[in-house]
Amino acid sequence: MIKKLNNKGMTAIEILITFVIVAIIVVSMYNGISGLKTRETVASYKLSLVTYKNLLTKDIQDDLIKVGLTAVQSESMVELGKPVGYRVILTLRDGSRRILEVRQVFGCSAVDAAEVDDLCTIRGIDPNQSDEFSISYGPEGNLTEYPLPDLGHEEIQAYDGSATTHTIYSLQINEVSINTNDNIFSIRIVLSHPDLASKHSIDIVSPISS
Numbered sequence: 001m002i003k004k005l006n007n008k009g010m011t012a013i014e015i016l017i018t019f020v021i022v023a024i025i026v027v028s029m030y031n032g033i034s035g036l037k038t039r040e041t042v043a044s045y046k047l048s049l050v051t052y053k054n055l056l057t058k059d060i061q062d063d064l065i066k067v068g069l070t071a072v073q074s075e076s077m078v079e080l081g082k083p084v085g086y087r088v089i090l091t092l093r094d095g096s097r098r099i100l101e102v103r104q105v106f107g108c109s110a111v112d113a114a115e116v117d118d119l120c121t122i123r124g125i126d127p128n129q130s131d132e133f134s135i136s137y138g139p140e141g142n143l144t145e146y147p148l149p150d151l152g153h154e155e156i157q158a159y160d161g162s163a164t165t166h167t168i169y170s171l172q173i174n175e176v177s178i179n180t181n182d183n184i185f186s187i188r189i190v191l192s193h194p195d196l197a198s199k200h201s202i203d204i205v206s207p208i209s210s
Helices: 012-066 113-121
Strands: 069-079 082-092 097-105 132-139 144-147 153-157 165-169 172-179 184-192 200-207
Touching (some): 012 097, 012 200
Antiparallel strands (some): 069 082, 082 097, 097 132, 153 165
């Protein structure tokens, strides 16, 4: 006697289990690809930072080592009554001078009107101010600007209702420290980025000889 085949097909439970398994596989694949992309992006950011640091420090250290440093004077840069960075005047052994300027202007990072007071007004930042981070170096009157590499940025709409925007960069100059103790000139420029676990710094060090 021939038995009839079961033509009921897949049950609802079987369909649900299949769907769950497929969903888990898809999510796992997405997480793997996303993680790989993130690692590649971070590696690219680090390479850009290393290239930038090497270029800048080589140009400065070449002058300080090959010619020699005899005097250092540092001062704050001020525009419209507000500090915008630091200027370091380096006098070399041949009597020439080199200028190192670090521009450090933080923009307003508030993304809506409710955040303006806490993030901008209290800190004295104009609500429509963009980030302005750069380093300039060269002979007096002929500086070369070394703008920070753009490792991501955000365009924020102006709060006055106009169509203008201002820019907030992910890579920022977080801290600047200048020291001339014990006849050793050193400047550390600390860079920070939200996607990089540690801060990166540009370090210039040179003896000051009389």
